[in-house]
Amino acid sequence: MKRFVSWWLPYWPIERMRRAHPQCIREDHPQVLVVSGGRGIEITAVNRRAEADGLWVGQALADARAMVPSLQSLPAQQPEDADALERLAFWCGRYGPQRNVHGETGIWIDVTGVAHLFGGEAQLMRDIVRRFEGFGVTVQAGLADTFAAAFALARFGGRHFRISEAGSLRKTLASYPVDALRLDGQALLLLKRLGLRCVGQLYDLPRASLERRFNDTNFGRGKKGRRNGGKNAGGGRKAAKGEELAAAVLLRLDQALGVAAEPMAPLAEPPVLSVRQSWTDPLISAEGLVAEVQVLAMRLTQQLEAHGLGCRSARLWLYRAEGTAVAVGGGTRRACRDGGHLMRLISEKLASVGAGLWVAGAELSAVRVER
Numbered sequence: 074m075k076r077f078v079s080w081w082l083p084y085w086p087i088e089r090m091r092r093a094h095p096q097c098i099r100e101d102h103p104q105v106l107v108v109s110g111g112r113g114i115e116i117t118a119v120n121r122r123a124e125a126d127g128l129w130v131g132q133a134l135a136d137a138r139a140m141v142p143s144l145q146s147l148p149a150q151q152p153e154d155a156d157a158l159e160r161l162a163f164w165c166g167r168y169g170p171q172r173n174v175h176g177e178t179g180i181w182i183d184v185t186g187v188a189h190l191f192g193g194e195a196q197l198m199r200d201i202v203r204r205f206e207g208f209g210v211t212v213q214a215g216l217a218d219t220f221a222a223a224f225a226l227a228r229f230g231g232r233h234f235r236i237s238e239a240g241s242l243r244k245t246l247a248s249y250p251v252d253a254l255r256l257d258g259q260a261l262l263l264l265k266r267l268g269l270r271c272v273g274q275l276y277d278l279p280r281a282s283l284e285r286r287f288n289d290t291n292f293g294r295g296k297k298g299r300r301n302g303g304k305n306a307g308g309g310r311k312a313a314k315g316e317e318l319a320a321a322v323l324l325r326l327d328q329a330l331g332v333a334a335e336p337m338a339p340l341a342e343p344p345v346l347s348v349r350q351s352w353t354d355p356l357i358s359a360e361g362l363v364a365e366v367q368v369l370a371m372r373l374t375q376q377l378e379a380h381g382l383g384c385r386s387a388r389l390w391l392y393r394a395e396g397t398a399v400a401v402g403g404g405t406r407r408a409c410r411d412g413g414h415l416m417r418l419i420s421e422k423l424a425s426v427g428a429g430l431w432v433a434g435a436e437l438s439a440v441r442v443e444r
Contacts, residue, residue: 074239076188077337078168079223080180080201081213086118086154088210093153103141106149107134117149151177162340168197171339179227181220181337198234218242220337221329225253225272242330247273254325260318263287275326283322288315341400344388344438346380348372351434355394362391362432363420369437370412370419377439383408386441389419392434408443 091098103123105116114134126141172182191197205212215226217237226235237245249272327333388402403418
């Protein structure tokens with residue numbers, strides 16, 4: 074059974090800036106970070122003092138100043154925040170190789186089969202909290218059978234961390250608010266209008282009934298629509314919108330309970346060394362592709378030799394003319410810089426991805442190396 078951890082860093086932009094520019098950030102005074110957008114200047118992050126004064130992310134700065142005249146604001150550094158969060162996600166590889174950022178303040182990691190290395194799941198979570206707090210970063214974490222459930226536990230489970238025992242998702246999530254299902258504002262509003270405020274209230278609700286109640290609550294056809302069988306265009310569009318929102322609710326519920334799969338794309342390890350090649354005329358045969366990749370393998374081994382390194386893990390990206398890309402890779406038990414050996418690792422997998430058609434570019438990388 075899969076096990077996921079979701080980490081939420083509620084004050085990440087403020088705390089990241091405090092680490093980078095400690096002279097700018099004060100915890101004893103309400104402070105916010107802001108950006109200028111189409112609706113004016115908006116708050117993108119708040120410190121604890123500003124939050125305690127009732128300010129929130131997304132609020133207009135003018136409204137916030139009216140509430141807290143002593144408020145201090147600084148321009149947000151969103152690219153720096155994103156870069157630092159990705160670096161932190163790479164560091165989190167100590168807890169498992171499959172991990173990535175989620176949104177602007179979250180990280181997830183697949184910890185399946187990892188917990189025993191830390192003495193159990195509770196010890197793993199304590200280690201996470203201890204290390205993050207040592208960095209000066211506030212963290213709330215959740216561990217569950219699905220990422221969606223772990224996400225809910227991290228954000229609605231209270232301070233530090235919460236663990237859902239394996240196989241107990243329905244019991245764990247039943248009392249959580251529907252806000253924990255990652256729904257948009259319109260779907261949440263309709264659920265609450267219907268009196269559906271907890272996740273558990275959705276478990277036994279007939280699916281067709283939810284669509285109908287959504288339509289009746291906010292997207293009903295009206296008397297005219299009912300008289301003519303709902304064939305008017307406006308009624309049809311509204312009904313379709315209600316069905317769309319109901320489907321989104323049910324999908325998020327199924328993802329949280331593990332009924333529906335939710336693909337999670339992990340971070341790709343940054344290459345240590347790499348070589349690239351592109352072709353004006355795309356390659357249209359497997360034989361031509363193999364020949365070109367052999368050239369890349371020889372170039373990569375020359376780089377490895379120049380740096381006194383051997384490759385333990387290699388990755389080949391193939392970029393097709395229509396804009397798609399596919400990656401294949403392989404690893405060795407011992408460090409090597411034999412181009413023929415690296416080529417054999419990769420060529421076995423080329424046929425399985427149908428990679429010989431219309432390849433316009435390629436990149437071969439040494440992802441893990443050793444002396």
